[in-house]
Amino acid sequence: MVAVSVLEELDKNGVAEILFREARLEGAGPPCSLLDFQDKAGSGLTAMLYPGPEDNPHLFYFPAEYETDSTLNLLGTGLVSVGFSMVALAYRAGGQDKGKLSFQKMFEDAGLFYDCARSWMQQQGRTGHVVLMGRSFGTALALDQAVKKERDVLCLVMESAFDAGRLFLEHSGIDPALIPPDGPIFGNRSKMALFKKPVLFIHSPRDVIQSLTEVEWLVAESRSKATAFQIAPSGTRQELSSQVGKLYLEVVQQWVNLRRGVRPSRKRRPVTMA
Numbered sequence: 001m002v003a004v005s006v007l008e009e010l011d012k013n014g015v016a017e018i019l020f021r022e023a024r025l026e027g028a029g030p031p032c033s034l035l036d037f038q039d040k041a042g043s044g045l046t047a048m049l050y051p052g053p054e055d056n057p058h059l060f061y062f063p064a065e066y067e068t069d070s071t072l073n074l075l076g077t078g079l080v081s082v083g084f085s086m087v088a089l090a091y092r093a094g095g096q097d098k099g100k101l102s103f104q105k106m107f108e109d110a111g112l113f114y115d116c117a118r119s120w121m122q123q124q125g126r127t128g129h130v131v132l133m134g135r136s137f138g139t140a141l142a143l144d145q146a147v148k149k150e151r152d153v154l155c156l157v158m159e160s161a162f163d164a165g166r167l168f169l170e171h172s173g174i175d176p177a178l179i180p181p182d183g184p185i186f187g188n189r190s191k192m193a194l195f196k197k198p199v200l201f202i203h204s205p206r207d208v209i210q211s212l213t214e215v216e217w218l219v220a221e222s223r224s225k226a227t228a229f230q231i232a233p234s235g236t237r238q239e240l241s242s243q244v245g246k247l248y249l250e251v252v253q254q255w256v257n258l259r260r261g262v263r264p265s266r267k268r269r270p271v272t273m274a
Contacts, residue, residue, distance in 0.1 A: 006183050007103045013178040015169065016101035019137065022066040022238075025090055032076060035087070037116040039109065045092060047113055047120075050076035052085040054126045057154065057256050060117050060145075061088040062110065062138030064160070064241060065172070071241040078244050082253040085128065087120070089113040089141075110141040114149060129154035129260050136160045136209070136237055137168075140186040147194050155226075155259045156195065157252060159202040160237035162210040163189055163218040171209045189221050198226035200255050202248075204234040228255060 010016065035047040052058075059079060063072060076086045091106060118130070130153045134142030139161040146156045162168040165185025170176055184190065192199075199222045203215055212231070219229050230251055234240040254264065 005104075006180050006185055007107070009180045010178075010185070011100075011102045011104055014100075015174055015178050016103050016106070018174055018178075019169065019172055020065045020091070020101050023063075023091070024068040025063065025072060026069060031080070032073065035116065035120055037112065039112055043092070045109060045112060045116075046090040047117060048072065048076070048088040048090055049120075050080050050086040050088075051124075052080045052083055054124065054128065056083045056085065056128045057131050057260065058085040058087060058117075058121060058126060058128045059131045059133045059157070060114060060142075061086050062132075062134040062141040062145075063088060063091070064136035064138050064237070066238050066241070067135065067138075071244075074242065074244050078249045079252070082249050084131075084253070084256070085126070086133075087117040106141060107144060110145050111148070114145050118152070129256075131155055131157060131256055133157040134159070134161075135241060136162070140165070140188055143188055143191050143195065146197070147191050150195060150197060153197065155198045155200070155256065157200045157202070157256070160207060160210070160240060161188070161201060161203070161215055161218055163214055167214070168209060189218055192218055192221035193223065196223040198222075198224040198228075198259055200227070200252065201229045202232050202240075202251070203229070204237060204240050205231055206235050207237055207240075209237060226259065 031050065033049045035049050037045050039045060072088060076088065079086045089110065091101065092109060132142045132146050132153050139158045142156060142158065146153060165188065166179055169179055201219055203212060205212055232240055232248065234243055
């Protein structure tokens with residue numbers, strides 16, 4: 001008998017479709033442009049491009065389960081405004097597509113997306129560092145790719161991350177009966193222990209999906225002394241995604257720039273979001 005993985009069981013029970021019920025990524029629109037690529041079977045996939053200067057950092061972004069064109073544009077245009085580029089994965093069967101969402105496919109597509117975004121950079125002569133970033137569920141994909149591509153990436157940004165996959169799904173409204181009772185789900189804590197480069201965690205103190213205490217278990221597994229935990233004044237994680245402003249962007253910009261050896265041009269008081 002062939003063993004059935006935890007992700008296969010979740011997909012069989014339709015958990016991904018329930019989790020992504022609020023997602024509304026349907027094209028983003030200007031100033032976003034689209035980059036099309038394919039999986040091994042020839043099925044079409046899409047990445048959303050927010051290009052900035054060629055030699056500055058490029059953030060490969062994995063959206064949240066509640067992401068919309070509005071929140072994606074807010075983040076993408078904001079990162080461009082501070083001199084960065086963003087390339088975001090559009091999950092298959094998201095938005096207006098009525099196909100079936102699959103956790104297994106998402107993890108497979110994350111690798112294809114990374115390779116596609118890297119090829120686009122090379123073809124365009126883009127020499128900036130690669131930074132991986134995820135939001136909520138997207139942090140699991142970003143972390144998975146960070147472990148696999150560690151040599152190639154500068155650092156990792158995790159907004160509204162989560163530690164235990166089972167608890168994350170239950171707090172997100174998934175019926176516990178649909179979640180396999182045994183084995184780790186997504187494996188965030190064990191993967192974090194494998195990643196040795198710096199991580200920036202951004203989290204709301206009032207997050208109802210994963211409390212500060214719970215997410216600290218994940219933070220504690222980071223192997224880098226340069227890892228930072230930034231508390232962002234906000235309510236739910238959905239509210240945090242819609243409140244990306246000057247301070248949020250300065251925190252990300254300054255932290256990423258320090259990782260590549262670029263310091264602010266003049267002395268200034270440290271930026272704080274709290």
